[in-house]
Amino acid sequence: MKRVLITGAAGFLGSHLCDKFITEGYHVIAMDNLITGDLKNIEHLFHLEHFEFYHHDVTKFVHVPENLDYILHFASPASPIDYLKIPIQTLKVGSLGTHNLLGLAKEKNARILIASTSEVYGDPLVHPQSEDYYGNVNTIGPRGVYDEAKRFQESITMAYHRFHGLDTRIVRIFNTYGPRMRLNDGRVIPAFIGQALRGEDLTVFGDGAQTRSFCYVTDQIEGIYKLLLSDYREPVNIGNPYEITIKDFAEEIIKLTGTDQKIIYQPLPQDDPMQRQPDISLAKKILSWEPTVTREEGMKLTYEYFKNLSQEELSKKEHKDFSKHIRK
Numbered sequence: 307m308k309r310v311l312i313t314g315a316a317g318f319l320g321s322h323l324c325d326k327f328i329t330e331g332y333h334v335i336a337m338d339n340l341i342t343g344d345l346k347n348i349e350h351l352f353h354l355e356h357f358e359f360y361h362h363d364v365t366k367f368v369h370v371p372e373n374l375d376y377i378l379h380f381a382s383p384a385s386p387i388d389y390l391k392i393p394i395q396t397l398k399v400g401s402l403g404t405h406n407l408l409g410l411a412k413e414k415n416a417r418i419l420i421a422s423t424s425e426v427y428g429d430p431l432v433h434p435q436s437e438d439y440y441g442n443v444n445t446i447g448p449r450g451v452y453d454e455a456k457r458f459q460e461s462i463t464m465a466y467h468r469f470h471g472l473d474t475r476i477v478r479i480f481n482t483y484g485p486r487m488r489l490n491d492g493r494v495i496p497a498f499i500g501q502a503l504r505g506e507d508l509t510v511f512g513d514g515a516q517t518r519s520f521c522y523v524t525d526q527i528e529g530i531y532k533l534l535l536s537d538y539r540e541p542v543n544i545g546n547p548y549e550i551t552i553k554d555f556a557e558e559i560i561k562l563t564g565t566d567q568k569i570i571y572q573p574l575p576q577d578d579p580m581q582r583q584p585d586i587s588l589a590k591k592i593l594s595w596e597p598t599v600t601r602e603e604g605m606k607l608t609y610e611y612f613k614n615l616s617q618e619e620l621s622k623k624e625h626k627d628f629s630k631h632i633r634k
Contacts (some may be wrong), residue, residue, distance in 0.1 A: 309333045309357065309373060311416075313364050313407065314380035316343030318486050319421070319479070322527050323378060324348055327358060330531075335370060338381065339363040341395065342388050347486050364403040365395075374414040376534060379407045380421045382455065386575070387492030390500030391612035393451040400455025401462075408466045411473075419475040419534045420463045422541060425453045426478065429579040434549075437541050447577045452486070460541060467539055475538070477530050480545025480584045484604065485611035494518060495605075498556060499612050502563040512574030514553025519583045521546035522604035525597035532593040545584035546597040558601075561608055 310327050314320040315336030320343065322386050327334050333356040336348060340361065349359040361370065364381050383389040389396040404420065411418035427435045428443035443453045466472040485492065489500035503506050521544070529544035550558075556569050589595045 307333050308375040309335065310376040310378065311335045311337060311370055311374055311410075312378045312380065313337045313403070314343060314382060314421075316340060316345055316347050317358070317380065317384070318347070318484075318488070319384075319482065319485055319523070319526065320380045321347035322484075322523050323530065324351055324357070324490040326527050326531055328354065332356070332376075334358075335360065335374075337362050337364065337368075341392065342383050342385075342488075342491075344488075351463040356405065364406055365486065366406075370410065370414075374410070375414040377407055377411050377414075377416050377418040378419065378530075378534070379404060382421070383452070384423070385488075385491035385493050386449070386452075386624050387490070389452040390448055397453045400459045404459045404462055408463065408472065412466065412470055417473040417475065417534070419477060419530070420459055420465075421530075421531045422456045422460050422476050423452075424478055424480040424543070424545065424582055425449070425579075425581075426457050426460065426585065428453060429577055430581060434547065434579045435543070435583040437543055437588055444577045448575075449577045454473050464540075465575045469569070473539075475533050475536070477533050478541050478543045478584075479526065479530075480521055480543065481518050481582065482521045482523055482526040482545070484608055486523075486610075489612060489615075494555065495520065495550065495608065496612070498559040499563070499609060502559055502565045502567060503576035503612060505565070505567070507568045507570045508556045508559065509572055510552055510556055510569050511572050511578065512552075513571065514551055514556065514569070516552050516574075516578065516580045517582060518552065518555070519546050519549040520601055520604070521597055522601075522607075523600035527598050529589060529593065529595045529597075532595050533589075536593055538592050542589050542592070543584040543586055544587065544589055544595070546601075547584055547586055548601065549581075549583040550601070554606045558605070562605055
């Protein structure tokens with residue numbers, strides 16, 4: 307049985323990756339420091355023989371006993387609210403954390419996949435964004451802590467590949483949504499759905515003409531899995547190329563939820579990208595991958611998930627005692 311380490315495992319994408327690898331017959335070692343992750347996302351796996359969880363911060367030395375076949379590094383704050391609140395930790399997990407995990411991959415002779423992001427393109431001057439575009443990033447702006455952490459992450463990963471011959475993969479993740487997102491994390495979809503469920507008007511920043519492209523989580527996970535098992539070592543965009551303006555998307559949410567909220571407008575945050583659309587030609591070519599879940603289908607599933615949360619969970623998630631399942 308192959309063994310895989312997944313960091314950021316209690317987060318949105320990390321928890322879905324745990325599900326995927328368990329389903330595919332792997333022994334999964336999950337790791338998270340729980341700054342932004344939630345053990346509720348993986349509690350359904352605790353009883354399994356081939357799942358174990360380590361409560362650990364990857365910016366500190368990472369030790370995993372026995373062999374490893376794969377490492378997937380998904381530990382990082384990913385929402386503006388989080389990385390603006392904890393900017394130093396965001397930079398450290400992208401730099402020190404990545405360095406530690408690359409070292410672990412070298413020690414274990416394991417293949418490592420690094421989770422990068424469309425934010426490496428910044429506020430792009432090229433549309434749609436392909437992997438050969440170098441980006442337009444403000445290194446000293448408030449969003450720079452996340453953007454530059456990810457850009458450094460890509461650089462050190464390629465350095466380990468070229469200098470040490472490490473077997474590496476890099477995925478550039480575009481906006482992804484689905485169950486287990488946090489309602490109030492500042493990202494577009496949970497923010498809009500949370501406001502609709504609470505009966506609040508929907509907040510759009512700027513004039514709403516900026517675009518985003520939303521990929522349902524099952525499509526994203528399948529793309530990541532295929533990339534890990536491929537022979538391609540440079541960055542690959544994984545996302546849904548069908549873009550929509552934020553204003554039009556807010557109107558879709560109001561229609562989906564059956565509410566009568568209005569759209570209100572607030573000033574656009576500094577360096578907020580005006581366009582975000584992946585060119586997925588490379589993923590189609592080398593992975594035979596493209597998204598299959600339409601936004602209409604995915605949003606219905608996502609809305610049902612949030613609607614079924616209890617009112618207590620909508621305001622603040624209750625925490626169970628998971629201590630017997632946690633390794634230090």
